[in-house]
Amino acid sequence: MISRRYLRVKTFQALYAYFQSSDKNVNKAESELFLSLEHMYDLYLFFLALPAEIVHRAELRMEEAKTKRLPSEEDLDPNQKLVGNRVFRLITTNKHLSQKLNERKLSWSPDQDLITKFMNFLRKHEAYIEYMSTREFSFEQDQKFVVTLYKKIIPDFELMLSEIQDKSIFWGFDEIDFVLSMVLKSVKRFKENSDEFTPLLDLYTDKDEDVKMVKKLFRKTIEDDKANSKIIADKTQNWDVERIAMIDILLMKMALTELIHFNSVPVKVTLNEYIELSKWFSTPKSKVFINGVLDKLVADLKENGKMKKIGRGLLDA
Structure with missing residues (x-):
């Protein structure tokens, strides 16, 4: 997931912090560098957990509409396109993703107010309105919408970006931007005939070599x-x-x-x-x-x- 260029970026940021700090504990600084990389992977998983929240909220909204005293025709027969999005299904039913989210204790559950505001923002977004303008289903349309979700809709919702940055010192704007590009990379790998979510990206392309490179670059630059x-x-x-x-x-x-x-x-x-x-x-x-x-x-x-x-x-x- 993390390219050699971005490994250099994270090493540069760690070195800059080290040289600016009065604390010259190299081991501690190195540990924080690798911790920042792990937290980037947490953010990747966290963003992939969002479709489950979107689908759940959309389903609740449809059920509530049916219980109105005077439900409209649309209330009784809602457009199922969002909840039926096949790319969302590939993400939400992936056992590997669920396992990692549980292991790392990552969830949108504490952020229900933010999810409510995001859903209101989503329904007014031109990309959503265009996607929901028909009831025709196609994998191509589903995938295009999910790409737009991560490429445009989420970046357009500044409140979410701000709230995410407040969650961790390791989740700055640059990290969010990079991780969203990695989520997009994952989404674009999906195939229509796939019964499972395309395997998650790993944090490292080659863990042994990448870790060795980061340690050597960090320590030798200091030495x-x-x-x-x-x-x-x-x-x-x-x-x-x-x-x-x-x-x-x-x-x-x-x-x-x-x-x-x-x-x-x-x-x-x-x-x-x-x-x-x-x-x-x-x-x-x-x-x-x-x-x-x-x-x-x-x-x-x-x-x-x-x-x-x-x-x-x-x-x-």
């Missing part, structure tokens, strides 16, 4: 901090190092750590990744600055033999 600071200072002599954004310096230190200690990661990949991260976290000018400094560093590392890459083409920048 080599002074040495990397000097290397970067030597290449930024025309700049006042004190005035260079801390984010830029940290990104370059992480890049240096990868260039020196990650023998199987191509130079091009490292350069591209950290230049891309500079677009996310730093100033508009940072991309050019970091690119220029890293090019000089790569040339020096090649010349003095400090950068050893295993495999053809890995040294190419």
Whole structure:
């Protein structure tokens, strides 16, 4: 589920917090880093639990409508499209999902007021109105609606985003945005003839390798901090190092750590990744600055033999 790029993002955030903090307990900081990753997976499961609430509320509303003193024709014969959505069914009947939700004690039960407000918002949303405008059923329509739910309707409902962020310090806006993209990835994998929910995404693509990468990147960047600071200072002599954004310096230190200690990661990949991260976290000018400094560093590392890459083409920048 979590790509190597996002693992770098989470490691960067943990390193930034570590260097900003007066508490220099590396083990504690590392534990919090992996805890933040686990909480992202909780958020993924939490969002997948929402369709069960939507279907349940829709069913209750239909039953209540039938008990009106003077029920309308629509009350007596409601549009079943939402409660009959086959993608919702694949999610709500998945035993693996239910097991994980129970194990991690994740539920929308304490948030019934929020669910009520969300359902009111949902019924007024143009995507819902369009979906419910006919009684024709098709898997394609069902899947398209669920994609829209996670891609547009939930992000449009700011109260839900705010409430979710309040639930955990690990559930910030960036995490919500990323996790929703992973839920969408899951939903798009569904097949019409499938009797079961397509297997849940795992937290890691390759757990052993991903955990090893994060630990090494986190710890080596800290261990080599002074040495990397000097290397970067030597290449930024025309700049006042004190005035260079801390984010830029940290990104370059992480890049240096990868260039020196990650023998199987191509130079091009490292350069591209950290230049891309500079677009996310730093100033508009940072991309050019970091690119220029890293090019000089790569040339020096090649010349003095400090950068050893295993495999053809890995040294190419």
